[in-house]
Amino acid sequence: MATDTGSLDALIQALRRLPGVGAKSASRMAYHLLQHDRGGAELLSQALRQASSRIHHCARCNTLTEAEICDVCSDPSRDGTQLCVVETPADQSALERTGAFRGYFYVLMGRLSPLDGIGPKEIGLQKLFERAGDGTVREVILATNFTAEGEATAHVIAEGLKARGLRVTRLSRGVPVGSELEYVDAGTIAHALSDRR
Amino acid sequence: MATDTGSLDALIQALRRLPGVGAKSASRMAYHLLQHDRGGAELLSQALRQASSRIHHCARCNTLTEAEICDVCSDPSRDGTQLCVVETPADQSALERTGAFRGYFYVLMGRLSPLDGIGPKEIGLQKLFERAGDGTVREVILATNFTAEGEATAHVIAEGLKARGLRVTRLSRGVPVGSELEYVDAGTIAHALSDRR
Numbered sequence: 001m002a003t004d005t006g007s008l009d010a011l012i013q014a015l016r017r018l019p020g021v022g023a024k025s026a027s028r029m030a031y032h033l034l035q036h037d038r039g040g041a042e043l044l045s046q047a048l049r050q051a052s053s054r055i056h057h058c059a060r061c062n063t064l065t066e067a068e069i070c071d072v073c074s075d076p077s078r079d080g081t082q083l084c085v086v087e088t089p090a091d092q093s094a095l096e097r098t099g100a101f102r103g104y105f106y107v108l109m110g111r112l113s114p115l116d117g118i119g120p121k122e123i124g125l126q127k128l129f130e131r132a133g134d135g136t137v138r139e140v141i142l143a144t145n146f147t148a149e150g151e152a153t154a155h156v157i158a159e160g161l162k163a164r165g166l167r168v169t170r171l172s173r174g175v176p177v178g179s180e181l182e183y184v185d186a187g188t189i190a191h192a193l194s195d196r197r
Numbered sequence: 198m199a200t201d202t203g204s205l206d207a208l209i210q211a212l213r214r215l216p217g218v219g220a221k222s223a224s225r226m227a228y229h230l231l232q233h234d235r236g237g238a239e240l241l242s243q244a245l246r247q248a249s250s251r252i253h254h255c256a257r258c259n260t261l262t263e264a265e266i267c268d269v270c271s272d273p274s275r276d277g278t279q280l281c282v283v284e285t286p287a288d289q290s291a292l293e294r295t296g297a298f299r300g301y302f303y304v305l306m307g308r309l310s311p312l313d314g315i316g317p318k319e320i321g322l323q324k325l326f327e328r329a330g331d332g333t334v335r336e337v338i339l340a341t342n343f344t345a346e347g348e349a350t351a352h353v354i355a356e357g358l359k360a361r362g363l364r365v366t367r368l369s370r371g372v373p374v375g376s377e378l379e380y381v382d383a384g385t386i387a388h389a390l391s392d393r394r
Binding site for chain 2: 006008013014027029031042043050052055066070110
């Protein structure tokens, strides 16, 4: 395009940094904001600046927070003997919604993914080992996703924690509640069979 | 989520103002920026602010520009007797890439869409009528999209311009170059038949 639209081009390029946003989506977003939602553009600009300057990692559980220690970690009514390891804050929320877990969390903010250059250092495994070895934690529950990368991450963490003498458990695999066997994939049924109780 | 993540929640809400971004995408974007791309967050914040403050509508063709009159409208080598009406700057770019048009443009920045509350006033038809009636324009080429809304928009503009004594043409409909009839939809073939030359 022409030289008179430098800041439009810059905006489109910046929007492409968002995950899942390509050239077409970015230009659609830019035109939408400039044409119909200048207030939204201003709001987003401020929200980005504010979040970027205020949010950092919780010193205990590694999740994103504005405080030194996040709300969950600051809650003294929780059970300090149980530590649940999840990949993301969204996974943590999913577990919290069940109301079935009252221990503390450790949020990896990712998973091991050697092909993407994400190793033990990038997801802060050392910090997790220190957290788990605080003397209070008795059981570490691995709740990483049941994907290839999530399983590999759980395996590496389990090895490291067992070497430190901690009890390590994993969420059970099996048939989802409310589902009919006919529609459940074979791998899940095989796991449900071998883990039967 | 907890009260210690106010600016994270605000960022997620602000990202949802982008077209095509729902709750899940917005939180994925927010976590990505805060976890892996703080530079991108800063860049996007600045780009939004800059674009929002610098970019406005071209006084002649209504497109988005940083100048009073955009580059295309400022080019004296173009043919002032032809004015091509398009819906968006992206449509204008598509026509420019053909190299087949050397007149000026008028960019509606939208289309008539009564159900969405977009009427003649919202897409600045009065400004278009004034632009087309400058005494130099002889022919107005309607290049709105060949969708229901684009066709309706073209129809309304054509009525208005004909009442002002201007020659109004429309891009031809027909079989796309390089396509095989077998795979072209019936509506397109029917138009290609009736508009045969």
